[in-house]
Amino acid sequence: MREEFLHYLWKYKKFQFSQLTTVQGESIVISKVGEHNFNSGPDFFNALIKVGGQLWAGNVEIHVKSSDWYLHNHENDIAYDNVVLHVVWEHDTQIFRKDNSELATLILKDYTDIRTIENYNDLFSNERRWIHCEPFFADMKRFDLQHWLERLYFERLERKSKTIESLLEDSKNDWEAILFIMLAKNFGLKVNGHAFYTLANSIDYSVVRKSQNNIEQLEALFFGQAGLLDKDIQNGYYQELKKEYQFLRQKFQLANISVASVQFFRLRPPNFPTIRLSQLASLYHNQNTLFSKIIETNTLEAFYDLFKVSTSKFWETHYTFEKSSKASVKTLTHSFIDLVLINTVLPIKFLYAKQHRNESEDSVLQIANKIASENNSIVQAFNNLKKVSESALQSQALIQLKTEYCDKSKCLQCVVGNKFIGKIAK
Template sequence: MQEDFLHYTWKHKKMELNKLKTAQGDAVLLTSVGQHNFNSGPDFFNAQLKIGNQLWAGNVEIHVKSSDWFLHSHEQDKAYDNVILHVVWEHDTDVFRSDNTPIPTLQLKDFTNIDVLNNYEKLFSKNGKWINCENDFASVENFVLNNWLERLYFERLERKQETIQNLLKDTKNDWEAVFFIMLAKNFGLKVNGEPFYSMAKSIDFSVVRKSQSSLTSLEALFFGQSGMLEDDLEISYYLELQKEYQFLKQKFKLENNNVMPLQFFRLRPPNFPTIRLSQLASLYFEHKTLFSKLMEAKTLEDFYKVFKVSASTFWNSHYTFQKTSKTSSKILTKSFIDLLLINTVLPLKFSYGKEKGQELDSEILNIAADIASEKNSVVDAFNNMKKVSNTSLQSQALIQLKTEYCSKNKCLQCAIGNSLINP
């Protein structure tokens, strides 16, 4: 038995309310369960109930066993002196306040709905399952599932908002700088995300602004700060970048001591950091007010137009500085742009809208619903149980569901878990 289940049972009144009695034999009439407290102190504040003929207003404490009261030393804590009812699964001893006055106890196992209890025990009997509800996920009604996924999508945006707020503090509230850092990280994808992130953080964004009039300057800045211009190569393009970077480094007093090394291993050539850095430079060269354009964009097509860029001409026949390759334009693909929208643009748009007092929830939902679902192991596993993810809204929500609920056994805080416990 988990204490979370007892909280759930009390909070949602999943009891035989007309039969409640204390362990001492007094009838309990429940008016209000109180306010759930997630911080220190009693579990529920300001409950209202009648015990016998006496009306009570105060706090409720919940434990698996009555003796847990003493295990947690509540009898010595005056914060628990206003507890009016001790709710437990098993009553194994009487409990007292710090002044030795007894506290009425409600033994919940005598009054819990047996179907709710059985469904709870079934849900939490893992037996090697990927998630607790694996065997019943397909039976969840689409209405419940879709509403919950929408809420989870916004939860994920709110979680990312915390990262954005921390970056705003680091950049003295410069939204363009925050956007540059996050965009650079996501240009690096999983393998080079952190190196790109460290590169972007090593550059004051004012330097990027002052370099935007020249694609060569931007490429030199990004390649140089990433440590890619330190070799002796007799290649005119490379030598031009080296020369420009030395000028920028001296002019802006650039340092890259804390920039992480780039990785090429096990990457497909289109994802080589050379290509991605050049594409990032082209994006900022083509759009001098990139952040504003993206914050003002309202449709998926608007975003695709902004991101319609390619790496510079040299990279048409190269993936690395030294080796030539078959000629092809290194444009940003639709699938790559989708990832940038999912992981950078929409979270920034959500946070920026909140900062400016703009109501953008419906707009963001519509855009997220127009972007195709991501493909990863989490999304695939859910889709194997029930085809549920067709859009990025749903795939992002499923990632939030798995990481913040399923993996943490928070089924009682999950709409899916609730629907299975209370069919």
């Protein structure tokens, strides 16, 4: 038996709620179970409970065994002086307050439906399942599941916004600079995300601002900081970039010693770092006030227009500096822009709206609902159980569900696990 399950039973009143008595034989009437406390201190604050006809306002502490009270040294902690009821699964010893009065104790096992316990055990019985609720996930009502996924999506936005908040503190609230760092990381995708992130951090954003009007300067800046201009390649474009970078490096006192190496291995040519860096340079060359435009933009179609950029001319016939290729205009695809929106733009819009208390949160939700669902292994596995992901909002929510709930066995904090146990106990 796990204490988490006892918290669930108490919080959601999944036990016989009438004719309760303490181990001392006094009646218990619960008016309010209290507020669940996830930090240190008693498990539930501000409960309202009548014991033996006396109404008490105070806290509730829950343990598997009564003796856990002493095991956790609660008798020496003033935070537990206001506990009015001790809820346990097994009563193996009497508990006394500092004034030697016995603490009222409720044995929860005596009032819990056996079917609820069986269902709880079934939920965690097979560790080989991909998720604990795999056999009955498909039984979830669509309305309940979609409502839960929307909450999970905002949880994921909150998690991502914490990273942005930390960067903002370091940059003294320079939103444009943080947008550049996050976009750079996103343009690098999984393989080069870290390298592009370190690259962006190695450049003071004021240098980007001063170079925006000249696409060649921006490319020289990005390629040079990425360590891609260190060779002796004999073509005019490469030599011009190299010369420009040497000028910029001296002028702005640039150093790239902390920049991680970019990778080409196992990447499709359209995702080569050369192509993505050229596209990033084109984006900043075309959009001088990109952050302001992102905040003002509230439709998916407008974002597709905003991020519709291509490489510079040289890269229309190249993927690397050394070898030419068949001519093609290498424009950011809608699927790539979707990733940029999901991982960078929408989290930034969400945090900005939250800090400035405007209504952009609604537009974040609307845009996420219009972006096509991601198609990774987590989303595919959930869809195999029940077709549930049709948008980026839902696919992001499913990632949050799997990584933060399923993988951590937080089934009792999940609507799916909650519903499964609840429908058994009638």
